[in-house]
Amino acid sequence: xxxxxxxxxxxxxxxxxxxxxxxxxxxxxxxxxxxxxxxxxxxxxxxxxxxxxxxxxxxxxxxxxxxxxxxxxxxxxxxxxxxxxxxxxxxxxxxxxxxxxxxxxxxxxxxxxxxxxxxxxxxxxxxxxxxxxxxxxxxxxxxxxxxxxxxxxxxxxxxxxxxxxxxxxxxxxxxxxxxxxxxxxxxxxxxxxxxxxxxxxxxxxxxxxxxxxx
Ligand SMILES: O=C(NC/C=C/[C@H]1O[C@@H](n2cnc3cncnc32)[C@H](O)[C@@H]1O)c1cc([N+](=O)[O-])cc(O)c1O
Ligand SMILES: [Mg+2]
Numbered sequence: 001x002x003x004x005x006x007x008x009x010x011x012x013x014x015x016x017x018x019x020x021x022x023x024x025x026x027x028x029x030x031x032x033x034x035x036x037x038x039x040x041x042x043x044x045x046x047x048x049x050x051x052x053x054x055x056x057x058x059x060x061x062x063x064x065x066x067x068x069x070x071x072x073x074x075x076x077x078x079x080x081x082x083x084x085x086x087x088x089x090x091x092x093x094x095x096x097x098x099x100x101x102x103x104x105x106x107x108x109x110x111x112x113x114x115x116x117x118x119x120x121x122x123x124x125x126x127x128x129x130x131x132x133x134x135x136x137x138x139x140x141x142x143x144x145x146x147x148x149x150x151x152x153x154x155x156x157x158x159x160x161x162x163x164x165x166x167x168x169x170x171x172x173x174x175x176x177x178x179x180x181x182x183x184x185x186x187x188x189x190x191x192x193x194x195x196x197x198x199x200x201x202x203x204x205x206x207x208x209x210x211x212x213x214x
Contacts (some may be wrong), residue, residue, distance in 0.1 A: 002095070005037055006069050006098040008159040012036070014103050016118045018111040020107035022078035029071050029102075033200050041071035042141060042169050049207050050139070050167065055095025056211050057165050058135035063090035065150060066142025069197055070099030072169075087130060090140075091118045119146060123153045134161040140179075141169040147179035155188075155212075162214030173198045173205040197212065 005012075012032035017024040030044045042050055054062075054076050061079070067090035077086050081183055090096040096116045104110050113130065115122055119142060126132045138154065140147045147168055154160050169192070171180050183189045191210040196207040 004094065005030060005039055006095055008032075008037065009069050010098050010101055011037055013102055017105060017159045019105055020108040022074050022108060025074050025106040026071065026078075029069070030200075035130040040068060040198055041199055042075070043071075044094035046169065046196045046199060046205070046207055047072070047075050047196075049194045049196060050075055051079060053077070053165065053167050053197055053207075054208060056139065058097065059135045059165075060084045061132050061135050062137045062139070063135045063154075063159075064139045065134075065143070065146070066090065066140070067099045067114060067169055068095055068141070070114075072141060073099060073112055073114075074079055074106045074108060077111040078106065080111050081088060085113065085130075085132075087113045087126070089115050089117060089119050093117065098146065106173060112147045120153065123150060123159065124157050124161055128158065128171045132159070135164055137167065139167050139169070144170060144174050145178075147176045148182055151182070160212040162212065164212040165211065166208075166210040168184070168208045168210070169205075169210040170198075171206055173203055179207060183208060188213050 009092050011033055013028045015027055017028040033039050067088040078089045100114055181189045189210040196206050
């Protein structure tokens with residue numbers, strides 16, 4: 001039977017990356033996506049912006065919405081301080097299965113909790129299931145029409161505190177107009193746009209960093 005693109009991406013990691021070396025896993029995926037098949041990872045250019053925000057925030061608790069193959073999960077988890085926790089939500093079981101193996105190859109299983117399920121169902125359960133009070137950093141990279149409803153849900157569930165950072169991928173391409181309008185016009189957020197390019201292309205895209213003001 002035909003393999004899927006995520007399966008071929010995992011194969012490239014197992015072939016070209018060193019077990020336990022997150023940077024080599026990231027490099028293997030970027031090489032696969034540049035040379036073989038494009039895939040919707042945040043990529044190396046926007047990935048550097050993601051890295052700098054993670055390093056600056058130095059978060060103890062991180063929520064990622066939309067694991068896909070685990071590329072950004074590995075980038076974020078590799079920068080976390082000891083005892084920090086990254087919870088990543090993925091509702092497609094096939095993608096979740098690939099992501100678990102990519103995260104394991106990077107040797108980051110202890111820092112990552114991959115939850116198979118939908119953000120809308122799991123955001124309200126974060127505190128009771130994982131003992132998380134608030135998130136220091138949230139990386140939004142799932143369906144673009146879910147960014148706004150899930151952000152409002154996180155506010156309602158009290159998962160954001162004064163200073164929590166939301167970092168959103170693809171605010172230009174494919175675009176998240178309703179989310180962008182909300183975080184840029186709401187008095188409860190201080191927003192900043194980091195101009196970049198759509199992964200592995202010359203098309204404009206960027207990340208929006210929004211600080212929740214409480
Ligand atoms: O569409 C894009 N991303 C959607 C990502 C979706 C991923 O998040 C999961 N998901 C969705 N809602 C979910 C709710 N709960 C849990 N997982 C969820 C999906 O199963 C998928 O693994 C995209 C597209 C382009 N592009 O150029 O076309 C570029 C990008 O960088 C992108 O991120
Ligand atoms: Mg994306």
